[in-house]
Amino acid sequence: MAWLLLFFVVPMVYLAKMSLEQGLFPLFSFSWAWSNFSDAVSAYRPQFVRSIEYAGIATAVALAISYPLAYWIAFRGGRWKNLFLLLVIAPFFVTYLIRTLAWETILSDNGVVVSVLRDLHILGADGRLLATAAAVIAGITYNFLPFMVLPLYVSLEQVDPRLIEAASDLYANRVVSFARVTLPLSLPGVFAGVLLTFIPAAGDFINAQLLGTPRQYMIGNVIQSQFLSLRNYPTAAALSFILMGAILVLVMIFARSLGTDRLTGAGV
């Protein structure tokens, strides 16, 4: 417990203090410099908006891909459920960076995907996939997919099939029984999955760095370079806090919009 206190809470306090400091590396002095926050927001608004946008789209796509998959494993997997789950997780035992580099290979200008899309005239003759927003979003979607599939699976697995039978006995067709029984019962999983995907996605900078260009950079890239290259610690600290705050607010709005706060307890 002391460890967490020492290496999670205390660093956070230091980060908070740092965010209110002023000066140039290595001389910072504490001065309640709230302007760090407003300056950071006005200077990096596009990256903030982009982070939320990319993470939001990636989360939505991941949900669309994962829900049928989790549904299939939960209801059709039978005895092999665990094996299919393993297959879902397996790709993520290849290091994150290597996976992303593999996407770089797949989407590269002389790769198969680009040439097929060019032949089909979906992409122009000099159209690219790499270094576009789509590539970055695709990378994020892929890299955080298990965080979506697993909670969805857990909640779908718990749905009692007798409830679905009961619905059809009561003359609900399959669409209705899905919409009125299965879907509502799996909402805690949706909530947890969206949360677990959105949070790391909003702070990610690896996909934007490897699959995008500075025009696709997200707030994570800014924090990273402010901290490690420019050594502008106060601005970086302020940005970190704004990111956390923004995520917190969005999560609360999301919890509210799903209609129930008890889901917060059930989820995650």
Place this chain on the structure above:
Amino acid sequence: MSAATPAAGLARARRPRRSLAWVRRHLLDGYALLALTYLFLPISVVIAFSFNNPLGRFNYTWQGFTLHNWAHPLDYPGLSGALRVSIEIALLSSFVATLLGTLIALALVRYRFRGSSTTNLLIFVPMTTPEIVMGASLLTLFLNWKIPQGFGTILIAHVAFNISYVVVTVRARLVGFDRHLEEAAMDLGANEVVTFFRVTLPLIAPGILAASLLAFALSIDDFVITYFNAGTTTTFPLFVWGAARVAVPPQINVVGTAIFVVAVGGMLANVLWQNSRGRRSA
């Protein structure tokens, strides 16, 4: 299950034609196959390119098949050192995190103490904090305390983010624990220490094992938090990151594939073993 199968639906309401029913029945199967293919697409690229014989420094286009990379997996400057650091940190940090996390989980489940709800929150929050924020805050701490960054700071950081996952995993196992077993041991004359080591520990051992494996996997794969706190020390993910800027040697793919095969092989064996055991007892 039965109502969900098309056979039952066929008998009941609308009686669609058989071919249509077949398509409907297998639509989801086809979809799942596609989704799994998508998941494995980059992995197959990683594996395939580990056999590539690249001309330049970048391993992006296919040039020709070779076994050379597999015969000399660590034949690239800095790679073996980075890999060793990664493994050492993963072993140490998962051990420490498992030890501390298990104790916290025991305390949380067994006792109502002052601050236990705060503790619960404290366990939960690190998991919902973006990695970059956690990495940045730890770096600030180390800078303020003038602790030089390196092996030690990486280790501290890894333990810090692993503890929460250990607590959650072990706690899940403890919640379903039948305390009567402990009482029975005590009734039979065992003292508390003996009871703990002979009854409690063996019963929660699977949870502890799962937690330590999870911690190991998270630690060996971590990039962001390590990146902030590594100083000049290089772990395997950091090595890949550094390499990606100047060159991508196929040895990276070899090591990535090897880790993948070992991890998945182990899990696969476990799943198959449990499945066959389940069938025998059924």
